[in-house]
Amino acid sequence: MRVHLDSEKCQGHNRCYALAPELFDVDDFGQAVLLVEGELPEELHGKARLAAANCPEYAIKIVEETRP
């Protein structure tokens, strides 16, 4: 699983930072910053889905692993 953040869509609701601080930080303006790159470890999948499911601006996308 990978997680993508569209910074253009982010309006700084800070829902992701509250729910998944392991994956998201916020900058001085309150805009989300993605802390991870590449494949997410299994134990963070739930948090990533939760962050995406609570972003009012649909700025977070989850890309599930495509099996070969």
Added chain:
Amino acid sequence: MSVDETTTSPEPFEYVEPIFGDSPEGTHVWQRVPYNADDYGPVGDFATDFDHADPAYNPNAPAVWKQLRESGCPVAHSDRYGGMWVPITHDTVNEIAYDTENFTSRAVVVSVGRPGDLSLPAPIGGAPPITSDPPFHNMARRLLLPAFAPKKIEPWEPEIRLLCQRLLDDMGEITPGESIIDAAVQYAQHIPVNVIGRMLGFPEQDEELFRKFVHDVLERIAEEPGSRDGMDDLGKYILTQIAEHRENPRDDLTSYLLNVEIEGTPVDDEIAAGMIVLLLVAGIDTTWSAIGSSLWHLAQHPEDHQRLLDDPDVMTFALEEFLRSYAPVTMARMVAKDNDFHGCPMKKDDWVLLPFPAANRDPHQFEDADTFIVDRQENRHAAFGLGIHRCLGSNLARLELKVAIEEFTKRFPRYELAGDTRWSVGQIRGPRDLPVRILEVAD
């Protein structure tokens, strides 16, 4: 036509005395909309005669939205206030919130006064950045954002907690099963006004003044502009505070605002005053309403109250569910240019209400939308708006709401409604009188 008729019928868009301040450019000249509430009376059909200031609206708003949605009316209309449109579904609210070309923010509170063409304050507006359109909006917003970023707001938690505890202490001796307190008047209403006053560095004893100003701006919308002198007083009061802060700068939000620059130029008193108006008006009624509505819910749902006590971590989700179910804020826009919105012929200068609370109850966006689910996992609510005007103070509002609920529910593990709840009138929805009987007091 008799002389009488010609002298008494109002000219459409007749200019009246400015509501708030004045400037050589006429920046703050407002027009009187040809609307007299007395000509209309109570609303019969919200689809064609919508009025959010009808006293029956706020107490019954979720039922009104449901009925409009189920009758296939995604956008209601009204001739009141000189013409007003009201999108009800999440999709239509979202679309207008994002469309800054066809909809301007230069007026965000529907009333009988609206900014005129000659006074076009856009893109700045009287209370930037909420009344600003792009491109000025982003400049003004970036000045304020750092002061309200999560990491700047978190340190206020202990002080807010102490404030809530003090308000609970001030209620005096409570006899379980007998004592009735007003959770809105004695508790909720004091919290945000106190916090924003402290952040701005205004004298604490002026709390009552702020509340009057806010009431004038948000609730007395059908009255003659001249009679709403709270606006004038507010302007004068804030300019006095600004002068005092220029003389004695200190570490507070007002001094911060006076030091920020827009493209190398310090903001002038007028823009700073506009931003302070926004912080006062936007931060007080709104959060007070959210706290009140949440406590109103818990009074009727002891099972949710118990869950919060048993499992404090559930607050992460409960907080957002309170905000979704009882979002206090409906914003407004004005139509910037004639456009056809899904078959609605919108004309320039028509009002558009943006009921984010209605969007939050749309079953196409939320499962069991009219049910409060204390640990709802998927919750993209729009309580703080959508798009570029996302509530600047959302982190502060959340913190105040969370701490206020936590302290109240801990102190009073059981309480129930005790009499009639009186709801606000207008765009901010929440209880103004909330009598509750305390059934249990924590040791």
